[in-house]
Amino acid sequence: MARYELVKRSVALITLTNPPVNALSSAVRHGIAKTMERALSDPKVTAVVICGENGRFCGGADIREFAGPLRGPPLVPLLDLIEAGEKPVVAAIEGVALGGGLELALVCHYRIAHFKARLGLPEVTLGILPAAGGTQRLPRLIGIPAALELITTGRHVSAQEALKLGIVDQVTEQNACEVAVEFALRAIAKPLSSRRLSSLTTPCPPNLDALLEAVTMQIQKKARGVMAPLACVQAVRAAATMPYSQGIKRESELMATLFHSGQARALQYCFFAERTAGKWTLPSGAQWNDTKPREIRSAAVIGLGTMGRGIAVSLARVGIPVIAVESDKKLLETGRQMVIGMLERDAKRRGVSASLNLLKFTLSLEDLKDVDLVIEAVFEDMALKKSVFRELSKVCRPATLLCTNTSGLDVDALAGVTDRPQLVIGMHFFSPAHVMKLLEVVCGPRSSSETVATAMSLGKRMGKVSVAVGNCPGFVGNRMLKPYSDQASFLLEEGATPEQIDKALEDFGFAMGVFRMSDLAGLDVGWRVRKESGLTGPDVDPKNPPRWRQGRKYCPIPDMVCEQGRFGQKTGRGWYVYDKPGGTNAKPDPLIQNLLETYRSRYGIKPRNITDQEIIERCLFALANEGFRILEDGIAARPEDIDVIYLFGYGFPRHRGGPMFYASMVGLQRVLERLEHYHQAHPDVPHLEPSPLLKKLVACGSPPVQKWREHIKTMHSHL
Numbered sequence: 001m002a003r004y005e006l007v008k009r010s011v012a013l014i015t016l017t018n019p020p021v022n023a024l025s026s027a028v029r030h031g032i033a034k035t036m037e038r039a040l041s042d043p044k045v046t047a048v049v050i051c052g053e054n055g056r057f058c059g060g061a062d063i064r065e066f067a068g069p070l071r072g073p074p075l076v077p078l079l080d081l082i083e084a085g086e087k088p089v090v091a092a093i094e095g096v097a098l099g100g101g102l103e104l105a106l107v108c109h110y111r112i113a114h115f116k117a118r119l120g121l122p123e124v125t126l127g128i129l130p131a132a133g134g135t136q137r138l139p140r141l142i143g144i145p146a147a148l149e150l151i152t153t154g155r156h157v158s159a160q161e162a163l164k165l166g167i168v169d170q171v172t173e174q175n176a177c178e179v180a181v182e183f184a185l186r187a188i189a190k191p192l193s194s195r196r197l198s199s200l201t202t203p204c205p206p207n208l209d210a211l212l213e214a215v216t217m218q219i220q221k222k223a224r225g226v227m228a229p230l231a232c233v234q235a236v237r238a239a240a241t242m243p244y245s246q247g248i249k250r251e252s253e254l255m256a257t258l259f260h261s262g263q264a265r266a267l268q269y270c271f272f273a274e275r276t277a278g279k280w281t282l283p284s285g286a287q288w289n290d291t292k293p294r295e296i297r298s299a300a301v302i303g304l305g306t307m308g309r310g311i312a313v314s315l316a317r318v319g320i321p322v323i324a325v326e327s328d329k330k331l332l333e334t335g336r337q338m339v340i341g342m343l344e345r346d347a348k349r350r351g352v353s354a355s356l357n358l359l360k361f362t363l364s365l366e367d368l369k370d371v372d373l374v375i376e377a378v379f380e381d382m383a384l385k386k387s388v389f390r391e392l393s394k395v396c397r398p399a400t401l402l403c404t405n406t407s408g409l410d411v412d413a414l415a416g417v418t419d420r421p422q423l424v425i426g427m428h429f430f431s432p433a434h435v436m437k438l439l440e441v442v443c444g445p446r447s448s449s450e451t452v453a454t455a456m457s458l459g460k461r462m463g464k465v466s467v468a469v470g471n472c473p474g475f476v477g478n479r480m481l482k483p484y485s486d487q488a489s490f491l492l493e494e495g496a497t498p499e500q501i502d503k504a505l506e507d508f509g510f511a512m513g514v515f516r517m518s519d520l521a522g523l524d525v526g527w528r529v530r531k532e533s534g535l536t537g538p539d540v541d542p543k544n545p546p547r548w549r550q551g552r553k554y555c556p557i558p559d560m561v562c563e564q565g566r567f568g569q570k571t572g573r574g575w576y577v578y579d580k581p582g583g584t585n586a587k588p589d590p591l592i593q594n595l596l597e598t599y600r601s602r603y604g605i606k607p608r609n610i611t612d613q614e615i616i617e618r619c620l621f622a623l624a625n626e627g628f629r630i631l632e633d634g635i636a637a638r639p640e641d642i643d644v645i646y647l648f649g650y651g652f653p654r655h656r657g658g659p660m661f662y663a664s665m666v667g668l669q670r671v672l673e674r675l676e677h678y679h680q681a682h683p684d685v686p687h688l689e690p691s692p693l694l695k696k697l698v699a700c701g702s703p704p705v706q707k708w709r710e711h712i713k714t715m716h717s718h719l
């Protein structure tokens, strides 16, 4: 796990060998300990270079080992030994030096980085802190403010920025290992004491307390309830106020509180879930690693509304020529200006030039005859979408992939009107499409494996986290949203207010509660869908009981809000009131309070006190319960996929892991009991009835989320 060679007759070259990222597994730590001992004790060796195999220095501790007991040599004494050695040690950083990898580099006396390398201490994103001296050595090297920023955010820096900050001594465009060997030979005669970071005094700003206070407040505002960044601040404070020997103890104490926390488990689960989500399998057996995607050299987007504009920008900024289509001149011109503006702003922010030459705007579908792939992003109306797909079928060459950006309509019904159902697939982007990372790739029963592979690979190319899902109304994300938001509406009936529900959800960790989020998205969208599906509006049978639709309990309050022209932020009024249309400062509105009181008295509902616990349980357990049904139905392949969709598309707090992981952390038995309790109280709400899969998992002893798959017997997988 660490290779030893003697180069240039006197330099020991130690190469970490643990593909793919040379993580510091117990075997690698053992390898480093053995090879370092050999290098330090061999009189022929005058200097040491440490590098990583395959152009990657080191991706840090092996995160998979965190779940088990510590085996092999602990890192801190090993790193102290390297730093204390009397022979100069040089880190040759190629690829990445992250977490424990950077901590290893920090105990080397010199650091040479390849110009493409990235460095950072991302432990905070895994719910822990850099506990191999990182919080003590980095502030001593680059000062408190810069170290605090890097450690509390986990941000990676480029080699160039690392040089500016003083983290590395040299950046090279050549082979970093060869440069490091030459560097090491020159360093032999030089004294090492000033290169041992643990022996240095931390440069301390005069306003230390004010700085730490400001950073703490910023964290509490941005990452409400998240423990690790606050612990990082305390560890950095120790670097500023204590000698190294005490600071390292403080670092270790803080790590001990974080290491076994539920937040750390959740965040580490998210890390792997994100990587698992890209690994799709179809009922045919075809899967991500045996199906070659097609190369997409040109694309088209139909419809330049909010979604279409974002999609066009996402394609153009990764170098794909895009033809954008609108139905009339005015809309085309507006769309053109918006797309160009968005692309220019995006390019400015990234410090690159805007690829405007890749854009073409047209009113004619005929212009799409030669493109490789089309993404339809017209209004969410089946008849309209079908007419577009019929037309595309006529004008596009037979090999063109036809994708629909629908948020819940039947992808197979669209495939059915084309001459190539195997090349039709859903690409459900989230608004704003050039910002939001999630892409649901909706596989119809007739979508070919090559089509799935191509949509997934295009998503990756656009920087999206793509998840393959099956075809059903609302797919995964929006299907689960319904029970969640229905519960919020029922809670309004029973006595809660929008602000109370939002606060409970925001205290849980959501960036926005369900009502503030609906105001942002626009209330009219859901209203239109409910009208189309006959839940409200003129098509509802007048004989229908008032709070009852399609055989189940229905809350008409959201419709009543819309009937008053309150569509959310864009109209300046929704569940809240805003200073002006388009305003973002939500204030509780007495008119909504009135509406709720009138509604309750009309239906004889006596308002009751509702606790935050009930809000969280009813909203989130109903959400997870639908997730279990989605797994049973084979619409999502694994719980990780559902969690990734909720993390990246719906703002579920990452330190809670996603709805399915959260349910497993609460305990499936407890979730089952609470759902049974609420279903007993509300027997007319089917979403509260515990799903068979939840019951089955409880009966099997509530296995960990990673094992649920073994208990899901899907007869008709849609994936």
Ligand SMILES: CC/C=C/CC(=O)SCCNC(=O)CCNC(=O)[C@H](O)C(C)(C)COP(=O)(O)OP(=O)(O)OC[C@H]1O[C@@H](n2cnc3c(N)ncnc32)[C@H](O)[C@@H]1OP(=O)(O)O
Pocket (backbone or CB within 6 Å): 020, 021, 023, 059, 060, 061, 062, 063, 064, 075, 096, 098, 099, 100, 101, 122, 123, 126, 129, 130, 131, 132, 272, 275, 276
């Ligand atoms: C006491 C000492 C404590 C130290 C604390 C730490 O060091 S915590 C770990 C800190 N390091 C990180 O957080 C880095 C995590 N990794 C990444 O950010 C990225 O993987 C990467 C290194 C930037 C490489 O990205 P890339 O996109 O090229 O590859 P993948 O992300 O897809 O990863 C490839 C596979 O490698 C697995 N993996 C990556 N890092 C680790 C790790 N540190 N431990 C274990 N496994 C790791 C990843 O899961 C992928 O595996 P697959 O099986 O192929 O999905």
